[in-house]
Amino acid sequence: MRRIAVMNQKGGVGKTTTVANLGAALARLGRRVVVIDMDPQANLTLHLGVEPGGASGSTYTVLTGDAPLTGTLVATDHENLRLAPSHLDLAGAELELASTIGRETVLADAIDVWERSSIEAEGSEPADYVLIDCPPSLGLLSVNGLVAAREVIVALQTEFFALQGMTKLVEVVDLLKRRIQPELELTGILPCLYDSRLKLAREVLAEVRKYFPGRVFESKIRLNVKLAEAPSYGCSIFEYAAGSKGALDYMQLARELIGQEPES
Amino acid sequence: MRRIAVMNQKGGVGKTTTVANLGAALARLGRRVVVIDMDPQANLTLHLGVEPGGASGSTYTVLTGDAPLTGTLVATDHENLRLAPSHLDLAGAELELASTIGRETVLADAIDVWERSSIEAEGSEPADYVLIDCPPSLGLLSVNGLVAAREVIVALQTEFFALQGMTKLVEVVDLLKRRIQPELELTGILPCLYDSRLKLAREVLAEVRKYFPGRVFESKIRLNVKLAEAPSYGCSIFEYAAGSKGALDYMQLARELIGQEPES
Numbered sequence: 357m358r359r360i361a362v363m364n365q366k367g368g369v370g371k372t373t374t375v376a377n378l379g380a381a382l383a384r385l386g387r388r389v390v391v392i393d394m395d396p397q398a399n400l401t402l403h404l405g406v407e408p409g410g411a412s413g414s415t416y417t418v419l420t421g422d423a424p425l426t427g428t429l430v431a432t433d434h435e436n437l438r439l440a441p442s443h444l445d446l447a448g449a450e451l452e453l454a455s456t457i458g459r460e461t462v463l464a465d466a467i468d469v470w471e472r473s474s475i476e477a478e479g480s481e482p483a484d485y486v487l488i489d490c491p492p493s494l495g496l497l498s499v500n501g502l503v504a505a506r507e508v509i510v511a512l513q514t515e516f517f518a519l520q521g522m523t524k525l526v527e528v529v530d531l532l533k534r535r536i537q538p539e540l541e542l543t544g545i546l547p548c549l550y551d552s553r554l555k556l557a558r559e560v561l562a563e564v565r566k567y568f569p570g571r572v573f574e575s576k577i578r579l580n581v582k583l584a585e586a587p588s589y590g591c592s593i594f595e596y597a598a599g600s601k602g603a604l605d606y607m608q609l610a611r612e613l614i615g616q617e618p619e620s
Numbered sequence: 621m622r623r624i625a626v627m628n629q630k631g632g633v634g635k636t637t638t639v640a641n642l643g644a645a646l647a648r649l650g651r652r653v654v655v656i657d658m659d660p661q662a663n664l665t666l667h668l669g670v671e672p673g674g675a676s677g678s679t680y681t682v683l684t685g686d687a688p689l690t691g692t693l694v695a696t697d698h699e700n701l702r703l704a705p706s707h708l709d710l711a712g713a714e715l716e717l718a719s720t721i722g723r724e725t726v727l728a729d730a731i732d733v734w735e736r737s738s739i740e741a742e743g744s745e746p747a748d749y750v751l752i753d754c755p756p757s758l759g760l761l762s763v764n765g766l767v768a769a770r771e772v773i774v775a776l777q778t779e780f781f782a783l784q785g786m787t788k789l790v791e792v793v794d795l796l797k798r799r800i801q802p803e804l805e806l807t808g809i810l811p812c813l814y815d816s817r818l819k820l821a822r823e824v825l826a827e828v829r830k831y832f833p834g835r836v837f838e839s840k841i842r843l844n845v846k847l848a849e850a851p852s853y854g855c856s857i858f859e860y861a862a863g864s865k866g867a868l869d870y871m872q873l874a875r876e877l878i879g880q881e882p883e884s
């Protein structure tokens with residue numbers, strides 16, 4: 357079971373759009389996918405057409421220890437794709453967790469319990485991919501997302517501020533790897549909202565490739581208004597505009613990720 | 621002295637770009653402006669060409685009570701425009717402040733002391749406009765920014781997720797007004813990154829005007845790549861591309877704000 361956090365403390369760079377559509381693409385390719393919404397704004401939950409804060413619990417109840425992860429997973433309209441929805445109360449979780457022992461590993465522990473109990477009860481892992489959507493900060497919610505993951509995809513808008521934040525982000529990932537989660541690896545940097553007509557975008561992409569050689573995905577997610585329209589219909593890009601650039605780009609990214617899977 | 625927080629918990633909607641360029645526009649129109657960077661990512665500080673975490677202190681030292689606001693203000697290349705720079709340590713301030721008495725009003729108190737001591741020492745207010753750039757969250761840093769302000773400008777990207785967050789944002793502003801800062805008013809909602817060619821943008825703008833009648837600025841900030849290029853040169857849009865749509869739009873916004881000033 358691959359566990360991947362999609363991260364960037366810079367806001368509005370394509371994190372939620374990536375988790376929703378990469379998740380849907382992997383699900384269409386037959387992988388069993390669970391996406392986890394760690395953002396109090398519940399954008400991922402809304403994107404997939406689920407009402408935040410429903411009866412069955414949320415990532416908030418997982419973090420407070422009130423419910424196991426299994427109890428919070430809801431089906432989406434997409435086959436093979438389940439969601440651990442967010443809840444507005446999640447905004448208070450950072451302060452509530454502040455004095456908890458092992459506050460950085462609460463989500464990781466919940467995923468471990470879920471995985472272990474599935475293997476014991478059914479003899480198999482509960483999913484092939486777990487994708488975690490992080491809020492735009494380096495607070496406890498994002499740290500929980502990173503520590504629960506084994507891999508990180510950095511969503512990167514190809515603009516100045518987003519590039520500036522990269523150094524700090526890589527520092528934080530290295531620190532968490534050294535101190536808490538030795539298996540954590542930067543799987544790749546994903547150019548998002550990419551408009552090749554803009555000199556700024558081409559220059560930033562060239563800079564990132566120079567500073568992080570070999571760590572930038574071949575796939576790029578091009579700027580495509582269909583990706584911004586799909587969330588208002590509560591569905592992924594594949595249901596909303598299957599032939600669009602956005603659908604092609606996220607499907608290509610899914611194939612690139614699958615290509616990295618160890619030979620089973 | 622007008623105190624205005626530029627706010628939106630949704631990330632990447634144009635908050636920093638607005639504080640930097642609106643501040644520069646007001647300064648060019650002869651107003652004495654101070655901009656305050658409350659984001660640990662220090663994007664506003666970088667935008668104005670200042671190195672974050674310099675010797676003279678930062679918003680972090682103001683929040684921890686180690687330095688008065690006056691000691692942290694630095695000049696920028698723009699006449700009439702001073703900055704209270706950010707510092708990476710600001711990321712830890714939310715947890716550090718968590719158990720402080722009156723944790724929501726630390727910045728407000730610092731601004732009050734600065735204003736009062738200027739009136740006593742020089743017989744006049746220290747500035748005409750104070751603009752506060754908030755990080756993309758509803759945590760203590762943003763709350764301090766809102767409580768320190770008397771007015772709020774909501775930067776709004778005209779897309780689905782940004783629109784969704786508006787209800788929560790207005791709730792928080794109302795709550796702070798009732799409980800802590802009775803003078804807090806929503807001055808206006810500012811359409812940012814606006815591309816009138818996109819149906820999504822036109823529809824979202826129409827929705828916002830319907831739900832918040834009379835509270836949307838006449839001025840709109842159009843999508844303009846020059847606004848995204850200027851930060852990498854450490855200057856406002858007026859030094860980088862004075863004839864651009866971005867420069868025209870922020871100058872128009874500054875005039876609209878000045879037009880709201882009570883007859884002096």
Ligand SMILES: Nc1ncnc2c1ncn2[C@@H]1O[C@H](COP(=O)(O)OP(=O)(O)OP(=O)(O)O)[C@@H](O)[C@H]1O
Binds near residue numbers: 370549580583631756
């Ligand atoms: N490739 C794309 N083309 C066009 N629009 C996009 C694309 N990717 C994302 N968007 C839109 O851009 C905005 C920002 O994307 P998104 O919300 O996914 O970013 P985020 O990093 O999750 O933001 P936050 O930091 O607030 O969580 C959204 O309105 C989204 O619909």
Ligand SMILES: Nc1ncnc2c1ncn2[C@@H]1O[C@H](COP(=O)(O)OP(=O)(O)OP(=O)(O)O)[C@@H](O)[C@H]1O
Binds near residue numbers: 365638775814
């Ligand atoms: N009107 C505009 N036209 C084109 N690009 C813009 C415009 N306004 C902002 N940008 C660019 O869009 C990105 C997001 O803007 P900005 O960083 O100001 O938003 P923010 O709300 O401050 O983000 P955060 O939530 O991360 O603090 C930046 O790369 C910025 O340069």
Ligand SMILES: [Mg+2]
Binds near residue numbers: 373395399491
């Ligand atoms: Mg998001």
Ligand SMILES: [Mg+2]
Binds near residue numbers: 636637663753754755
């Ligand atoms: Mg900003």
